[in-house]
Amino acid sequence: MSDKKFIETYLNDFSSLILPNDELLKKIVDVKEILVKTSKNNGKIMIFGNGGSAAIASHVSVDLTKNAKIRSLRILMKQI
Numbered sequence: 001m002s003d004k005k006f007i008e009t010y011l012n013d014f015s016s017l018i019l020p021n022d023e024l025l026k027k028i029v030d031v032k033e034i035l036v037k038t039s040k041n042n043g044k045i046m047i048f049g050n051g052g053s054a055a056i057a058s059h060v061s062v063d064l065t066k067n068a069k070i071r072s073l074r075i076l077m078k079q080i
Contacts, residue, residue, distance in 0.1 A: 039070045050077035 001009075038045055045064065049057030054076040061074035 035064070035068070035070055045070065045072040046075055047072055048075045048077060 035045060047057040047061050049055070054074075057074045057076065061072045064070045064072045
């Protein structure tokens with residue numbers, strides 16, 4: 001497979017995963033409502049990750065705290 005074809009296939013596959021549809025939008029709104037409700041009830045929002053996922057967990061936690069004013073904890077797991 002040529003480089004151009006590989007990149008084209010990759011981008012088409014990736015873009016199909018993030019195209020908005022009613023089901024995806026409903027799930028995102030549902031998650032938002034759960035986060036807001038948990039925060040208002042003084043619950044804890046914990047985001048876990050290890051390896052590359054640890055960076056994502058950290059980023060999501062900071063975004064929630066900084067931008068949405070929803071406190072969250074990031075738990076970085078180490079492999080044993």
